Amino acid sequence: MSLQMRGATYAYAGTKAIVLAGVDLDVEPGRVVAVVGPNESGKSTLCLVAAGLAPAAIGGRLSGSVVLDGQETATLKPHEAAQRCGILFQNPATQLSGTSVTVWEELAFGPRNLGLSIEEVAERVEAAMATLQIGSLAERDPHRLSGGQAQLVALASVVAHRPTMLVLDEPTSQLDPAGTRLVGDALARLAESGTAVLLVEHKTGLVERVADQVVLLVGGRVETVGPAATVLADPRLDEFGVDPPPSARITRALAAAGHADRLAGIDLGALEAEPIAAVGPGGGG
């Protein structure tokens, strides 16, 4: 198990408010677990706790158990946690070191911090670029990239640490559909290579495409957890302020109109991946 949380309860430093309350969560190698929920439900905090940054780097009070790769995060220093679990935030600009003049050097920033041999650094950088398919950006200035490219570079910078687990906090929130698709493809490749992924995401279409399991987090508590198709079809998503994916909305609309049977055999999950025109005679569904 890459990540195992049991009864994880967390409050930020200087406040008594409990932001995470008794969260149980498992992420296995090669699986993508997505977390959806309304604003202020504790999703970003969950990311920090899962990655071992809270409380190690930002303080606060954590109780319960958070085990990364077999070791309690409470016993890990931030740089030790970084080698087990990489974290990606919303804004790619804040994740660049600000000291590198090329993408290649940006990717080397983390491995260099670990004092690895120069050959090992180069090998990790090349492998991360290959995984994310950004070799063509190697000589580019990391501050002169499109949003999608910059987020891929930030993701590759984390991957260069060779963590067994990745935590992504709304990695596509500032990206257009093309950038979102790039990140989604990269996540699928990483999961295929055995990396465990915890993905917090508002875009449920992307969640539907890449996640094996979905957790609905509300008020710092796990409201429900299960296979992506089941949770994303849960009618309570709307009540909690979570937009269902387009496929679920269409299914519901057709069901409400009494045409649910007309969709038999059609994969509506593809709707998010590419534009599809639906044509047919009146009453055809």
Place this chain on the structure above:
Amino acid sequence: MRGWTGPLVVLAMVVATAAVARIGRSMVPFALAVIPLVASILLINTFLFPGATDVIVRIGPLTPTWTGLEAALQATLRVAAFALSVAVFALTTPTDDLLADLERRGLGRRGIFVIGAAIGMIPRMAERASEITDSQRARGLDTEGSPWRRVRGVVPLAGPLIISALSEVEERTMALEARAFSAPGRRTTLRRLPDSSSQRVIRWAAGLGAIVAVAASLAGFLPLP
């Protein structure tokens, strides 16, 4: 010559270096940038030098003096020598080369990061300031025209610029931690810059020369500064 030799020697070296490096034209903006400072030095010293009585000419209540003019010209030379030597350094030394070499020579990762991030931040802050100005213009703020209007335009710019920079600090800090910035031990140095024996000789000679010059000046053998 006391007061003239030092800045003249430095200026001569700067000009010679700039000529060899062929960066004369690129140094013009740096030279122009010191004009306001030089103008104030010339005016204040020439017209208001305390205790000077050797008046050049009386212009109503104003009395420029030869002593003040000499002090002003010496100060101007020093400012020019300093500014242009910084310009030569900036124009001939890529930041990443400087940081790579400082790191190889043992400067810690935090020192390297502070220098590198500070230098890299300047163009990004300028970009962000431009974005904020554009968005405020779109909402009707007039930032063009008279100098007073431009000054007024800076006030609403400062708040968002500073607050947005501060708001990113926490995320930047966490992102650095997530990339093992606080790991113990020495960072890997990516490259070793070429350092020929002649470069090393010139470097040592420059350092020793500076020490000898200061010592000779203190001992009264050399009219410095």
